Amino acid sequence: MKVLSFVDPYKANLEQRIVPDIEELKKRVEAIRIASSGNCTIVLTQGTFDIKHVGHDRYLENARSQGDFLVVGIDSDSKVRKRKGKHRPVVNQDERMESVCHTRYADLVILKDESWEKWGLTKSIQPDVLIATQETYSEEEIKELENGYCKKVVVLPPQAETTTSAKVRKLLIDGLDNLSNLMSKKFPNLLKECVEEVLSSHKKPEKEDKK
Template sequence: MKKADKNGSSSRKDILGISDAFEARLFKERSELVAAIDALKMLGHRIVLTMGVWDLPHIGHCRYLREARSKGDILVVGVDSDALTRKTKGPNRPTVPEDERLEMLANIRWVDILALRSENEHPDLLVQQVKPDVWVTSNTTRMFRSDAKKRLGKYCGEIVTLDAQATISTTARISQLERTGVSQLGRDLVELLEKHGVATTSPPPIALSKKRRGK
């Protein structure tokens, strides 16, 4: 737990860059997060909030975070827990566990504060607690459609929706890796059988991929 005075001064030093420690940027207790945000607002800092899974981080994530950070002075990033991600994305996600995703995000220069979102909390909760000057969302995010933005608008100074920042997505990257892996497996199997004198006809990679997904 972070040590801070009533105004949250010790946490402010870490957040503002005097320390780049991962633990200083991750707020596990929401009461501490709210206190730190209030203190930063009192200092005149413009608070930006964005949320997501951030699974298998790629260049689109980095560009998105950079653009979000440009809207203010302090970027707060909500990160979906493993349990919440399984609930929203399916049983095979996330690819990267929450501890690793959090630490990787903490080492991206645009990220100032991290908060983990749990499976049981209401989707609106972090927005209601942070009350950001700017809430940044993506037009590829299903969770926060126009009705949610209308509902949560009273907690935000401004809502900004960004386009996808890269042609690749995490889902597409995972599918690409699966196809590549299955294709290589097929080639290795054909080579092994031919070494042992077994005649084969190499099946097309897409056929192998479909068989794998069907299991």
């Protein structure tokens, strides 16, 4: 069927694509179903999309091809920190949402808060197709999802050789290498300056000549 969307596919349209809360999202998804007489396949996918790379773009493109309308849930900063540690995400939630909008594959984007119940977004809009990576759900969880909250779960293989975690590790390693090289050049002089300063501070003042 013809792709049904409330936004211009050639523009980011942040105000239209980014949905403020789950209740508003439910209303929009329901409106799409009514307008299409139930013939619009709603697709849902979710993720962090931190330091977005070609794998993310391919993943979103593949997800979009599974139906007519794609909803993307973006993990909030607090949700990411809880799962991946205090140094993640590298890119804040507002920029990550905007970045996904700029790919044009996502029709609607919503921020997922850590306070939401398990599978809260999936339960709320009950998509026709739920897109996931190989690590997201177990076989038992997929059966549970398909029996109660979506018609089908599609598991996509890795879309690129690189990952965000690998990129972060490389940045850290490169940074440490640069720091090591810098210290190897600067440290001898720095150490000498520190020693001279310490010696100078402990040097006894010379006695005044008696006249």
